[in-house]
Amino acid sequence: MPFTSQIQRQADYHLFSPDTPIVIDNGASYFRIGWAGENDPRVIFRNIVQRPRHKATGETVTVVGDHDPTLLKYFDCTRSGPRSAFDSNVVYQFEIMEYILDFGFDRMGANGSQQINHPVLITECVCNPVHSRSKMAELLFETYGVPSVAFGVDAAFSYKYNQQLGVCARDGLAICPGFTTTHVIPFVDGEPIYKGSCRTNIGGFHITDQLKQLLSLKYPHHANNFTWEKVEDLKMEHCYIAPDYSAEARLFQTGAKEAEDKTRTWQLPWVPPVVEEGPSEEELARKAAIRERQGQRLREMAEAKRSSKINELENELQGLEFLMRQLEEVEEEDIPSFLEETGYLSKQEVEAAHVKAAQALRKAKGEPKGEQIGIEEKTDVSTDEKFPLINVPDELLTPEQLREKRRQVFLKSTNEGRQRAKQRRIEEELERERKIQEDEERRLENPQLYLDQLNGKYRELSEKVEQRKRLKLNGNQTNGGVGRGERLNAAQKERMRLLTTAAFDRGKGEDTFGSRDEDWQLYKMMSKDNDDDDDGVDPDEAELMQVTSRLQEIDPTFVPRVDVGGPSQPAFEVPKFRPLTKEDFQIVLGVERFRCPEILFHPNLVGVDQIGLDEMAGASIRRLSCGSQDLEDRLTKSILVTGGSAFLPGIIQRLEAGIQMIRPCGTPISVFRASDPILDAWRGASYHASSYQFAGQAFTRMDYYEKGEDWLRGYQLRYTI
Missing domain, CATH: 3.90.640.10 (ATPase, substrate binding domain, subdomain 4)
Known part of the structure; x- marks a missing residue:
């Protein structure tokens, strides 16, 4: 399968002799591979594999380690996530491990078709199960054809490397908080003693996840x-x-x-919203000039239309005046025949049209309203003249005159109704102004008494409205439960009584409703004007609103009640939109x-019922010392912290304080951080593999074929060279 990566492929693979070992630090977080004797590994990448499909071709692509996130737009990763070959620092998915080794050897410069003819030193966890070790040996021997393999513990290599640098002594403790597990390994005379080691299933992965x-x-x-x-x-x-x-x-x-x-x-990342700058003064002046030109054009068009309408009305008025002068010279009985071609039926209709045209002309010219009202009052006097056919019997009129009479009756009734409504509005307005004036006079006479009376009226109306709403909502609860009949008002109860009693004829149980014409009068009784329905406006609520507004005007300390005031007051306030700021990001x-x-x-703290780093160190010392105070002092005087989590600030001081609390008073305690907690394991392995004694500590492919995986059970690398 093709690989996707940004790691540069090495070009000097063939320059190294077959005796030069390849050193692999197979960590649960990162995979490091390089040549023995060098100070730094050649290739480092994340120890994960992802196999998405290409969106265009559908081909499965193997993505190993770190990759550019922009490449994911070309692949479908919905069904393929990052996978690791480890479970608690133990390799158990060797199919994934094969992809990782293929990629590592490929980046080192080896061709995929040729065998790896170099010895391999690969790291593993403390007390690695023999099954995992045998499967790794089988993979290296059978798939890659390596001549020999050696297994070593990464924390032991880091301790030995720092011992060569003079950081720690031959006797001490190696504390390695790794990616998924944490190990404590005691060293005596430069060799790790695995029977005194401890492990906790907590590491840097759990810190990041938390x-x-x-x-x-x-x-x-x-x-x-x-x-x-x-x-x-x-x-x-x-x-x-x-x-x-x-x-x-x-x-x-x-x-x-x-x-x-x-x-x-x-x-x-936060981009501030674009603030629209206001237009400049020149832009405002330009827009104002455009609006002024447009307004001037509209005013000219309106003036031209007004002048045209005035001319038309003046011509119409002159024509009507000329027609009225001619009618004065015509005899009364000849008027209908004279007006036959003009479209008017009588002299009164011509006069009414003349008055109407005069009113329209005055309105078009913008004359004062008082003159127009005077004209209307003057014309109202001559109602009989405006509607001459109303008092004429129908037997004396022609069919055309009958239609005209019906039209005049409709116009007269409409005009009279309009005049009555207008007069009623004027009277109501005068009455309202009179009440407002009287109310203001009473307030000026005694402001405090007026305010007290208004507050009393507000409380009385509030209680009345609240009581009515409570009855509508809950009904009469004197008998316990609330039924449908108890929630009805008086009008609705009357409707139900009429319907239930009218359906039966005098209690006989026969449904004879509708057989008589009198039965249908029931619906007229149900639709009376005095029906107190819920759809109407409650006068108490209207008055309460007026009193509330009046109190808000004259009393600045007045606060209206929230539960009173009708449905116009919202139950809650809608939160206002607040634009996002830099602090929100x-x-x-x-x-x-x-x-x-x-x-x-x-x-x-994360649900793992195990001990911490300081207690692990104490447990490892107790397992190994067997009461020897001298050995305990030597172990506590050289405690090395390695692994990725060793970079956390304060871990050295916290370990010293924690171990001091579980050790006797006066015990010498010295905790050191590795020179490079991440790469010291690979560097220690590289230093160990570059020695000439390394070839005798590795087991060959022939040993594996002859002795099998049982021989790996007792295999242990010696770190003192």
């Missing part, structure tokens, strides 16, 4: 930004080991100044900085 979960719960709307790689960077950059976890937690709980100084902020790291790494010392 930090990712806490941030996702704290900022759920930014959960997509908390990728594994980014959270890993946040852990290595901001997390630390607290000297005293309880005191540190209380410090953040009380919100002290020191807690604020220890808080870190991660700013997510900030991730604050406070207590999470020391809470997540604390699981190395208290695994029970």
